[in-house]
Amino acid sequence: MTDSNEPGDDGDGIPPENDGQQFDRLPATAAERDVPGRPTRKEVVQWWEQRYGVPPETWTGQTFWEKGNGKLWAFAADVVSPIPVESLGLRILRTRQEHWKPSTDAVQRFGGVATENVVHLDRSEAELFARGENQDLPRWDGDWGYVIAAHEIADAIEPIGVGLYLHGELRSTVPKGRREDLS
Secondary structure, eight states: OOOOOOTTOOSSSOOOOOOTTSBEEOOSSGGGOOSTTOOOHHHHHHHHHHHHOOOGGGGTTOEEEEETTTEEEEESSOOOSSBOOSOOSEEEEEOSSSSOEEOHHHHHHHGGGOOSSEEEEOHHHHHHHHTTOOEEOTTOOSOSEEEEEEEEETTEEEEEEEEEEETTEEEEOOOGGGOOOOO
């Protein structure tokens, strides 16, 4: 048996693992991380700012949690950690894969303040996207990858959901149960 001074280590030399049956609060920084691979609050806030231009203060008052392997949630309150509940707040992000992916709910809730990687769709493009259809969109000159698809409604840009932009094509990732025919 090996003794260790690693945070969260119970003395057996084996770091704690992610438990998919409970919510665990994200550590504030890497120095506080005790579960390998778990993102930190700082990394999540920085990712939203770097990828979408979402200001860090957008997340003030939100606590971040992981349940399952890389499913992150934001909760506008604070509770004891870990907590064995089915749901807590709003799922915002999927991590622990090559490219992090924001959830549709997160984009609709927080994406209105985004300034980067927002694809502005006209009415017919927005209708196709909301129906879950992929479309050629060669005019986009921003980054490839996950983007926020948005449309102007009542003189304001409103996020519709998450799209995947690759090779001149915008792929809709609107979940099947949330697709709408807006025509």
